Amino acid sequence: MPSSYRTFRNSVPWLILSLEAVFIVLFYFLFSDDGVFIESYSAFRDVNHMLIFGFGFFLMFLKRYGFSSTGFNLLVIVLGVQCSVLIDTFVLLLQRQSKHQLERLLKAAMSMTAVVISTGAVLGKTNPVQLILMTVLELIVFRMSRWMNTTFLQITDNISMMHVHLFGAYFGLAVSSRFSEPSPRSDKNASTPKSDLLSMLGTLFLWVFWPSFNSVVSESKWRAIYNTYFGLAVSAVTAFALSVLTTKDGKFRMTHIHSAVLAGGVAVGYAAQSIKYPWIAMVLGLLASVIAILGSYCSQRCLNPPLKLHDTSGVHFTFGMPAVLGALAQVILLII
Numbered sequence: 448m449p450s451s452y453r454t455f456r457n458s459v460p461w462l463i464l465s466l467e468a469v470f471i472v473l474f475y476f477l478f479s480d481d482g483v484f485i486e487s488y489s490a491f492r493d494v495n496h497m498l499i500f501g502f503g504f505f506l507m508f509l510k511r512y513g514f515s516s517t518g519f520n521l522l523v524i525v526l527g528v529q530c531s532v533l534i535d536t537f538v539l540l541l542q543r544q545s546k547h548q549l550e551r552l553l554k555a556a557m558s559m560t561a562v563v564i565s566t567g568a569v570l571g572k573t574n575p576v577q578l579i580l581m582t583v584l585e586l587i588v589f590r591m592s593r594w595m596n597t598t599f600l601q602i603t604d605n606i607s608m609m610h611v612h613l614f615g616a617y618f619g620l621a622v623s624s625r626f627s628e629p630s631p632r633s634d635k636n637a638s639t640p641k642s643d644l645l646s647m648l649g650t651l652f653l654w655v656f657w658p659s660f661n662s663v664v665s666e667s668k669w670r671a672i673y674n675t676y677f678g679l680a681v682s683a684v685t686a687f688a689l690s691v692l693t694t695k696d697g698k699f700r701m702t703h704i705h706s707a708v709l710a711g712g713v714a715v716g717y718a719a720q721s722i723k724y725p726w727i728a729m730v731l732g733l734l735a736s737v738i739a740i741l742g743s744y745c746s747q748r749c750l751n752p753p754l755k756l757h758d759t760s761g762v763h764f765t766f767g768m769p770a771v772l773g774a775l776a777q778v779i780l781l782i783i
Contacts, residue, residue, distance in 0.1 A: 459575050463526070466579070470529045477536050478548070491553045493659035498524050498556060501656060502563040504649025506760060508705075510639045512571050519578055523566065524559050527582045531555035534590045553663065557608055560660075561589050561615030567760035568619030572626040585618055605664040606777075609716045613774065616767030624756055643701060650705055654679060657712035661719045671719035674728040675712050681732035682711025682739075689740045703740050706761050710735035710769040717770075717777040731776055735769040742768045 499521065506516040532555045539551075562582050573581070592614060596607040638646075657679055662671035686707035690700045711732030715722070722728050742764035756763075 565619030
């Protein structure tokens with residue numbers, strides 16, 4: 448233990464301070480006071496609440512990593528937002544385009560959603576240095592994927608931002624495959640009633656602010672808001688119903704509720720501004736909740752063992768598979 452503490456003290460503070468020094472120098476040369484749209488602050492505030500409070504509590508279900516996961520979540524977010532703003536600035540300079548600073552900050556915060564989702568897949572297996580390096584690498588790759596979508600696939604910039612859940616889930620699974628699964632006898636994957644309660648509190652924060660997230664870059668904000676709300680509502684109802692039907696004792700399982708109530712918001716995210724009738728969003732919410740609950744059984748028993756994946760917080764069936772459903776729904780709507 449003492450040697451690990453010395454390594455932590457010698458590596459983490461200097462890495463953080465070095466990154467922050469580089470960020471300050473780059474901000475000095477690249478940014479100027481060009482004014483912002485003050486009306487967008489409320490949207491940025493909602494996204495910030497999702498990141499800090501929602502995902503901060505959402506990742507507190509492991510009893511050995513409750514406080515550390517919340518602290519690392521804040522550290523990764525504040526460093527990652529600065530890094531994402533700089534990456535976006537470099538891309539805009541190469542494209543000779545310009546955006547207001549608050550718009551860049553807003554999209555940087557949304558990009559961090561992919562990182563915190565990936566963090567859920569590797570929680571308890573990575574140290575702070577690995578999390579920080581993963582954050583920088585993932586933000587670069589995510590921005591490159593957005594550029595490829597807008598350049599080659601002719602996808603609008605706003606819609607390309609909405610695949611953060613899909614990208615974050617499968618990037619996290621790819622990173623998780625490089626780490627060994629904890630021993631079944633270990634208590635690293637164990638939880639307590641208190642940690643489960645705090646994690647459920649994070650789920651509630653995410654559920655409340657998810658309509659703001661889906662509508663923040665949408666051209667038709669009110670349509671995106673009510674479609675997302677109806678999708679979330681149906682996924683929550685379906686999660687409670689399926690939780691009773693799939694348990695032997697016929698009781699609610701909060702693990703099912705924890706993973707499935709957000710699935711509707713993830714699935715509707717792609718097509719939130721394209722859906723003209725709320726019943727379509729409701730069907731997507733129902734299917735997403737079914738996929739999340741049944742997918743948890745399938746992935747844990749059939750998919751993860753042969754691929755040697757260990758998904759700590761279940762991001763595959765909470766965010767990954769519902770996002771795939773939402774992408775297919777968007778393609779079908781575009782064809783129709």
